[in-house]
Amino acid sequence: MKVLEIKNVHKIYNSSEVKVHAVNGVSLDFEKGEFAAIVGPSGSGKTTLLNMIGGLDTPTSGEIMVDHINLAGLKSSALIDFRMRNIGFVFQSYNLIPVLTAKENVEFIMSLQKWDKKERDQRTLELLKAVGLEDRINSRPSKLSGGQQQRVAVARALASKPKFVLADEPTANLDSKSTETLLDIMEELNREEGITFIFSTHDARVVKKARRVITVEDGQVISDERKN
Amino acid sequence: MIWKTAWKNVWRNKVRSLVVIISITIGIFGGIFGVAVMNGAIAQRVDAALNEEISHIHINDPAFRDNYDIQLLIHNHEQVLTTILETPGVNSVSSRTLITGMANTATKSAGVQIIGIDPEKEKEVMRLNETTIPGTGDFFETASRHNLAYIGEALAKELNIIRYRIDEAVLDSLAAQELPVEVLDKLVPFSGKRFTSEKAFKNEVKGVLSMKEQREYGALIKEEAWSFRTRSKMTLTFLDSEQMQTGAVFRIAGIFDIKNSIFEMGQVLVKNEDLSILTGLAANDYHQMIVRLDDVESTEEVTAALSGKFPGMEVMNWKEIQPDLAMMTDMVQKMYAIFMVIILAALAFGIVNTMLMVVLERTKELGMLTAIGMNKKRVFRMIMLESIFLSMVGGVAGMIVSKILIGLTATRGINFASYAEGFEAMGFAAHIYPSISTSFFITVTVLIIITGVLSSIYPALKALKLDPSEALRTE
Structure with missing residues (x-):
């Protein structure tokens, strides 16, 4: 089952002096449950591509269909709502809400979606347990290490059971041990919950774990390998 | 969340x-x-203002306030009084005779309004008697005495009925209140001296004290040096009902202090029975009736009711009397x-x-x-x-x-x-x-x-x- 279809997407930035063709005719399909890495050197357009998939940026031309819905057809408020319901985000610099505890950060989206308190608590605990932070549920982000913060971010991204999770260089700020733990957790959640993970990276360890590796250069896909 | x-x-x-x-x-x-x-x-x-100066409502002849003509009396006083007292919201009524005249002492004189009252009735309507400065009198309590007058502190000062003096007793009392010796020493030269007015007293004391001493002890010294001689007298002169000059000596039956120097300057209260002898008016002739209400909030209501009952008279409430x-x-x-x-x-x-x-x-x-x-x-x-x-x-x-x-x-x-x-x-x-x-x-x-x-x-x-x-x- 296809969760995401990218059809001939272009993104051109028109700055005052130069035209930058950041994404140049990319077409990709993602099935449910994939664990895919978009790889490429910096400036290759992978973050731009990820932003467009996440509805944070709009393509200059081409279509991005999530569950057969064209993101370009959604108004900005509908798009925000769509993101809340369908897409989980993990950012390079964690981006947790500093004044809230790990638990509160994870349940934030669920509370926006007006989940029942009991269900919310259950899901939060389940996820924090899955990322190995059940003993840190009441810690604020400032009391957690980078790796722990990113694990909270992964739990947050998965909280409302999105169609897929987008992770922009999730391990860029982590040491190798944390990276390994995080990747194991993400892979396990991917298998258990069947949620598609798409991450941009240039970290070889991440690439090694990925079951599909898409290589991007100068805004174009130059290879798309699936491992078994 | x-x-x-x-x-x-x-x-x-x-x-x-x-x-x-x-x-x-x-x-x-x-x-x-x-x-x-x-x-x-x-x-x-x-x-x-309501308790000590004007009360809530005044009733008088419509032309009376123009020049306080002594002949503009309230007709059928007893009947008017009963009608007012029967009006809902009215607490009490006091009737007054108002005469414009002069108050004189040996050294000073001042223009005043002489108000003839019945002290018992007046106490029901006004609270002026409660502001009597201790030791100056008892608001006409001594029934046997004739020609008593109740005046304001400002007028008493103006007429030199209140004086300022520094003597041994004052100095001792100041020392007892821990006035510093150096300040006391500066006052000693004034011992036995009487000052002709409050202003003179202030000027002379100011002359010897530093600014700081004036600020800190000025009020205390003034308080102690203030003196009132019991049985002080003044003469009240005015025109009687025949437009003839008349007058009499009145003893001070009390000095009131209401923190309003304008009002303190202008009013002299005397017993109506004393005044009527001098004016030639009958004992139950009055110029004005002042009304106290149960509740100040009902002012407009009661004013309207009384205006309706007395179409030929001027009914004014405190808001109209003192629009300010x-x-x-x-x-x-x-x-x-x-x-x-x-x-x-x-x-x-x-x-x-x-x-x-x-x-x-x-x-x-x-x-x-x-x-x-x-x-x-x-x-x-x-x-x-x-x-x-x-x-x-x-x-x-x-x-x-x-x-x-x-x-x-x-x-x-x-x-x-x-x-x-x-x-x-x-x-x-x-x-x-x-x-x-x-x-x-x-x-x-x-x-x-x-x-x-x-x-x-x-x-x-x-x-x-x-x-x-x-x-x-x-x-």
């Missing part, structure tokens, strides 16, 4: 939030306390409003400034929140709630501080003794008891919330303009 997050966000930068909160607290406190002091002063002024009192009450309401608007405007700018900083600082976080699905309405609400919380914390703190301080000072009052003369010249007491109504507190609370909401709009709009992908890229 948004409420919780907004609340926690307020305390993210504790120092900054506290600075804003403290400034709001001080602003609100200043506003409320200032209003309470003004309010207290006005309430005391109105209260004093009514105007003052109205005017201060407007002043309070202006006062609060200025404070709240300053408060609003403080909040706008702080919240703009907050939005700027949290660009990335707000971008992240929009990215993960927090819609604009919710972002707007969160920023708005933060502003409201910020203003409410300060506002509530300000109100608590005000409430406590008003509570502390409401019973003891604030003494502006150093400015007493200026206050009393305007008819205000120098000892002010701040007071404020609960409705004013509620209004202020509502206004603070409105201010918080209004001043959050601009920063919240700024937050809405953020583009999530761009905001996420900021560091």
